Amino acid sequence: MLFAFPVFQDDKNWLNSTLVDVLRAGMHAIDEGEAPVVWPDCLPDHLRPILRNRSGLRNRIADFWPAYQALDADQKLRLRQAIDDQTNLPDIFGLPRNCETIVGLPDPVVEAAGQLFDFAFKQLKTLKLDGECIRDIQYKAIYDQLQEKICPFCGLNHFRAPGAPRHALDHYLPASRYTFAGSDFRNLVPCCHECNSDFKMDQDLLFRDDGTRRQCSDPYMGPVYTVSLQGSRLFEGETVNRHRVPLWVIEFVGGPVAHAQTWDEVYKVKERFVRDILNVCFIPWVEDFARYYVQHFGKADEVDEVYHSLPDYIAGLGLDHLRERAFLKTEVLRLIYNSCNGGENAEAARIWLWEFVEYGVT
Incomplete structure (x- = not known):
């Protein structure tokens, strides 16, 4: 939960x-x-x-x-x-x-x-x-x-x-x-x-279909979890509306693994996040950031200037937390920032993000 x-x-x-x-x-x-x-x-x-x-x-x-x-x-x-x-x-x-x-x-x-x-x-x-x-x-x-x-x-x-x-x-x-x-x-x-x-529906939170016992969150006491996407891989997922989305890896952080596993097994949380939100909203969320950048800074002279502004933008979104799915949006943008900041595809990620600012915003 x-x-x-x-x-x-x-x-x-x-x-x-x-x-x-x-x-x-x-x-x-x-x-x-x-x-x-x-x-x-x-x-x-x-x-x-x-x-x-x-x-x-x-x-x-x-x-x-x-x-x-x-x-x-x-x-x-x-x-x-x-x-x-x-x-x-x-x-x-x-x-x-x-x-x-x-x-x-x-x-x-x-x-x-x-x-x-x-x-x-x-x-x-x-x-x-x-x-x-x-x-x-x-x-x-x-x-x-x-x-x-x-x-x-x-x-x-x-x-x-x-x-x-x-x-x-x-x-x-x-x-x-x-x-x-x-x-x-x-x-x-x-x-x-x-x-x-x-x-x-009528699923049993305490026992799987094969009879094995499982544990679950108390809806009034927890444990509760935050969502992490930081194991996801940019440019390696499926193509949605002509854009390649990340290969999503969703982790639940903050409580026992057994409780989180039951939550996902019953409510199909990860599946719903990917299908209904992450694949659909990934590019629009990047475009939101590009519009924010242009409105505040204009066009970028240097490629690195764009990704360097991501932390401040993410901090502003974090104020909304669960409102309007900000808990997922902040994780998506944090994934992009981390991808730009290191790893073998860092340069490609920086150029990709810069192009949204340079060419994708009118």
């Missing part, structure tokens, strides 16, 4: 943990040969006025008990482990140990748990505090604190302002496998439509 979201207030992230506590208490009662405490007495006193009339929650919890009671001892143990693991957020994102899913347990308990937490997730749109639904409170709290109103998973798409049609609230760990985190805001993150619907 390019940045982490501010953590949503714990005092407003209570629905998921409340339901989990109700399930744990009821399962313990069943295992002791007793009946679970009935609704709404099973709820904490301060939440009964808010939830007591939510018959959908009451009915779905009641449907869970016979499904749990029908499990054998090993299945009950596995279900309890799934609850413990899936509610161990954010620690589970980075731990190498297993995280039990609900997949493979008997259909009745999978269906009962899925319906309960799917219904709870939908309640986030209707449960209100001071007249505003919790889902909107969470989104506004995040949006207001973001310096750049863009998706941190790709850095390419903007978030809509509060009050506009909402972006999807993505289950970072998919609810089909990690059901017991289905309405926990620590597992629910704003995400642009492209990242959510075109790339991540």
